[in-house]
Amino acid sequence: MTAPPAIEPAAPARRDFLGKLGTGLGILAAAELLAVVVAYLAPGKGGAGRGAGLVVAGPVGEFTPASVRAFPGGQFYLVRLADGGFLALSSRCTHLGCTVPWNEEQRTFPCPCHASTFDEKGDVLSPPATRALDLFPVVIEGGIVKVDTSRRISRARFEPGQVVHL
Numbered sequence: 001m002t003a004p005p006a007i008e009p010a011a012p013a014r015r016d017f018l019g020k021l022g023t024g025l026g027i028l029a030a031a032e033l034l035a036v037v038v039a040y041l042a043p044g045k046g047g048a049g050r051g052a053g054l055v056v057a058g059p060v061g062e063f064t065p066a067s068v069r070a071f072p073g074g075q076f077y078l079v080r081l082a083d084g085g086f087l088a089l090s091s092r093c094t095h096l097g098c099t100v101p102w103n104e105e106q107r108t109f110p111c112p113c114h115a116s117t118f119d120e121k122g123d124v125l126s127p128p129a130t131r132a133l134d135l136f137p138v139v140i141e142g143g144i145v146k147v148d149t150s151r152r153i154s155r156a157r158f159e160p161g162q163v164v165h166l
């Protein structure tokens with residue numbers, strides 16, 4: 001009776017190569033995962049958000065005067081002032097970028113991070129923020145309100161020329 005053939009261990013050079021290949025693939029996978037996480041967490045560069053672009057807000061008649069409507073996907077509020085004009089305000093606080101909610105009762109945007117407050121035109125009511133909420137261009141075409149979230153406009157304060165009328 002003969003003994004079964006012994007399985008020979010892999011040659012040291014081959015084992016070394018496989019070890020290095022495994023390490024390299026592990027590093028590559030970790031780098032790819034890191035890139036995905038960073039891309040997910042990084043804020044948009046100048047725009048309102050990933051892939052937002054031109055947002056069709058809706059027919060003019062859907063927005064009553066003296067109203068504020070949130071567009072979370074575009075990261076802005078569409079404000080229709082009492083005179084019927086429109087402003088698209090960024091929802092990012094100009095202090096350190098926290099998202100500001102709309103308080104309908106007080107008609108303000110109070111920042112939850114460091115207590116800056118903005119009025120319905122985006123002007124600063126209380127610091128530490130020093131300048132008004134950013135704007136996005138509003139276009140009204142064929143009675144439809146559209147907001148271009150790819151163009152963020154920074155400003156010191158509200159000025160009547162920023163309001164878009166029919």
Ligand code: FES
Nearest residue numbers: 093095096111114
């Ligand atoms: S981020 Fe809004 S007050 Fe600081």
